[in-house]
Amino acid sequence: MERTIKLISFIVVLTFSVQYGYSQITGKVSTDAGKVKYRANTIIYIEKAVGIFKPPPKNPHMDQKNLTFVPRVLPIVAGTTVDFVNSDDVLHNVFCPDACAKFDLGKYPKGVVKSHKYEKVGCQSVVLCNVHPEMEAYVIVLQNSYYAVTDADGNFKISNVPPGNYVLMVWNEKLQAPNQNISVPASGTLSVNFTLSK
Ligand SMILES: [Cu+2]
Structure with missing residues (x-):
């Protein structure tokens, strides 16, 4: 009996961790040497995600x-x-x-x-x-809460992102970078880098 309960608990935990898996997106924003100051204060965000935020x-x-x-x-x-x-x-x-x-x-x-x-x-x-x-x-x-602001070196981290396909966007007060289509896995870390330019 005890064994059965343990087994059921194990299956329940396993199911939940697969179903409610989250990942993080980390990366770095780079610029030309002359525009280093714009690496900071860049917003990296998922354009649209399912759910009410x-x-x-x-x-x-x-x-x-x-x-x-x-x-x-x-x-x-x-x-x-x-x-x-x-x-x-x-x-x-x-x-x-x-x-x-x-x-x-x-x-x-x-x-x-x-x-x-x-x-x-x-x-x-x-x-x-x-x-x-x-x-x-x-x-x-x-639209959603999956965003981050880069630090002084251009690093960012977006935590607790549900798996799926998204468009990762960039906002910067002076510079631009193309959006990227990303596939967030069910667990672990997805690394994405951006190069900002005029
Ligand atoms: Cu004032």
């Missing part, structure tokens, strides 16, 4: 600190509300002139948080401050 329970923040938006690049799932925080001793404004996410939160002081909900999948929008024209950031609205 809800916003995270906690709103992501975009801070305004030392006259800079942090992070500079923020990928989100459609329907996510972003909280814009002012952490500086000066007044900041937050606005977006792009049609797909047009808003203006006005000017506000340190400690105040104002928010905007991004609805439109595919919206690649800029965030600006009308007090400091040099301030600039980007919010990229995606």
Whole structure:
């Protein structure tokens, strides 16, 4: 009897691990030597995946600190509300002139948080401050949560991706790279590299 239970448990665990297998996608974004700074802050994302992707329970923040938006690049799932925080001793404004996410939160002081909900999948929008024209950031609205932002060396990792065929896309504020058709296996790691150019 005990043996049978063990065997059944084993089969159940095996079935679940096959059915609910996930993989990770890792890789590197490279550029010409003169454009090394653009390796960072590149978004690698799956264009479309099956399923319903809800916003995270906690709103992501975009801070305004030392006259800079942090992070500079923020990928989100459609329907996510972003909280814009002012952490500086000066007044900041937050606005977006792009049609797909047009808003203006006005000017506000340190400690105040104002928010905007991004609805439109595919919206690649800029965030600006009308007090400091040099301030600039980007919010990229995606269909699903399988995305990553590259580090300073261009490395990225997308975890917990269900197996399947996808189009892997690239967004960068200045440069471009062709999309890649990928087949994510039921387990393990798929390595994908991109070369960014004009
Ligand atoms: Cu500002």
